Amino acid sequence: MTIDTALSELETLLGKRLSRSKSDLDLHGASETHFAPAPPDAVAYPENTEEVSQIVKICAAHGVPVIGWGTGTSLEGHALAIKGGVTVDFQRMNKVLAVNAEDMDVVVQPGVTRQELNEELRATGLFFPVDPGANASIGGMASTRASGTTAVRYGTMRDNVMALEVVLADGRIIRTGSRARKTSAGYDLTGLFVGSEGTLGLITELTLKLRGQPEAISSAVCSFPAIGDAVNAVIATIQMGIPMARIEFVDALTAKAFNDYADAGFPEVPHLMVEFHGSDEGVKEQAERFGEIVHEFNGSDFRWSAKTEDRNKLWAMRHNAYYACVAIRPGAEVVVTDICVPISRLAEAVEETAADIAASSIPGPIVGHVGDGNFHSSLLVERGNAEEMAEAKRLAARMAERALRLGGTVTGEHGIGMGKLDYMQAEHGDGWAVMSELKRTLDPQNLMNPGKMVRMN
């Protein structure tokens, strides 16, 4: 068997760092959302780029798929081995290779998580700002073009990855970009690989931009009588140019979930949770200006705090929103949605979505990185209930159609994986065909994370 030959060669290369244990295969065949398990034939744990290249070459020689794996926190089934093959788990490639404090950049291996990285950076006065909530690996975050709560201020992975080392489908190792802050030297290969979900190659090293830790940070939370008021307050805030570090929306159902899960004591109405970064004076001024906007849009319960423990509690709660929401319906399967629209269309997008969910048979709390025009609903489906699953998928499809109708995108930050493949043609038209042509060029055998992002047949 071809796969057996490949696995035997890989075992020679990696020894015990090639795993075929059932528990390992099951772990790497599962995802956090509703997709059916799809375990690989083996899991490889490389320790350096050269090994990754060898793994890819062996797999290429035998026609075996290769799937990258960070921490397994993706939401659209990105890392499922739906055609079998070898999952490359980067957990042993988790080093911070160089902190260039003067240049405010850092060189890391893909397996380091964002929290590990920021822990290592703490003493330097610098930090890596992209924060998708989950403690994801940097390689995974780059591969899905992750963003999250801080993108409104600091941008997404697209904006914060300066350079990459990539192993291509034929095992070639290339470097893209450099540590220079800008370049006009050739096609933007860094940008091409960021967000490519492992379908064009495996990222084995990343150079990231860092930011100075703010002199002062404060946070605030406030409530609104209706979704439209909260969203319109966000729009006004962005348009006034207040440099919000975070501006997050949660709906009434999520507020209730926070109360049940974390004893939050929130009124069960829509809320905004915000954070300000700057000087002591600047943070205060931002909070005051934001407070005026809140008032103008009928907000209340405006609670402002410069205390670290209050802030940590607030964002821990926000980061656990997914789990708090799932706890509304214990054991539920989750269809997670993720659309992003121009901010002028945000209020109608959220309101239409909320009305659509309210008219359905299943709960779907809404949260969002609304400063970017991006929001999610976690549609909670009774496990094994095919009718509800179909209803959830109809709701998700209508959200995607709504995003496109309003000039937006079917995914702001979760990516395509398997879950959003059906919308690629509608969003990109012939552009999707161009993506397939690029994929075919760089991965003619369709072995790099096959079945995700593009269709090859």
Added chain:
Amino acid sequence: MTIDTALSELETLLGKRLSRSKSDLDLHGASETHFAPAPPDAVAYPENTEEVSQIVKICAAHGVPVIGWGTGTSLEGHALAIKGGVTVDFQRMNKVLAVNAEDMDVVVQPGVTRQELNEELRATGLFFPVDPGANASIGGMASTRASGTTAVRYGTMRDNVMALEVVLADGRIIRTGSRARKTSAGYDLTGLFVGSEGTLGLITELTLKLRGQPEAISSAVCSFPAIGDAVNAVIATIQMGIPMARIEFVDALTAKAFNDYADAGFPEVPHLMVEFHGSDEGVKEQAERFGEIVHEFNGSDFRWSAKTEDRNKLWAMRHNAYYACVAIRPGAEVVVTDICVPISRLAEAVEETAADIAASSIPGPIVGHVGDGNFHSSLLVERGNAEEMAEAKRLAARMAERALRLGGTVTGEHGIGMGKLDYMQAEHGDGWAVMSELKRTLDPQNLMNPGKMVRMN
């Protein structure tokens, strides 16, 4: 003849908007720098995307090259018709199609210039920040991934183009990106076309991010006894996180050129020219903090002004630096260089370059967008003096090698065109081969601006 058949079909399509006049061909066969003239066989003036698609299809059918043209201000021979063919001049596609003030974005045709665009935006309170000096077309700026004096604050064209319409080499019209502020939906085709210099397709529409016009703007200029002092002041400024809107270096020779060209009254030593954007209070605070750094690095003559006329005079002078420098040696041919390094290596990069030029036989004033680690020398070669031209090219080559040795790039913002092709292998290694593979996929006949950026043979 194939070209004749193509031109005859194009004439049927465009009528008088296909020009074969000698003056038109000569104009479109020249560049601003030292490259030999290379006129096209004809110049087409399309009025809409459909016509651009038809032009490309006709050229594709007859194997005729297609070269895009904005305002002809590129510096590396990007738009020279070195294999003949049809130059597509976008001057009739110069409309602002939609100003979405609420979303802070704008949709434009490629032929609009940055000054025309900002004129149209004036009343909205918004502006488009990218400023390469020349009044270039937006399409040309996107194609070369332009940046300039404000990139230190607002980013380059990479950061400010949200979406594109592109005519591919086979005439297909695709749309990339959307008006959503972020997306994870597929490969970043927008990023692939920005900076591709017309070698993958022709950009026929762009959606750009806008910024709020700052409440207050002030500018300042100061002088330093030595290059190293000025550059180290820049490094300290960036590392302290002062949000400079512009921070420009000019060397002693450029200061002299300003005196001769514009009666600037500068001491003939290195200078920094800076601009601050913010609130009245914020701009004042920034200027004070910058003033302290200047003092610390032996700077003097720190002149600060909030007056519009002072500021306009300062930046008009900076924008005319190229012409002021050329006037040092009237009639000279210019070899313009453009390297970018990590900021921690900037002082040595500038000092080594200055020493190298000082030891040569030709003048080479140095200016730079030093906040990004990016600087230029205009090497002034006596027209027709082959020995001097060879010397200039040696100096330029050593600058490029220096950039790579220091972890940077051979071009920060001018692009590759013809002038930097010889450094692509050294900068990108196998990454350049990948670029060629992408080019071959999207332009198998090598008709889109052939001979630039990649080598196909």
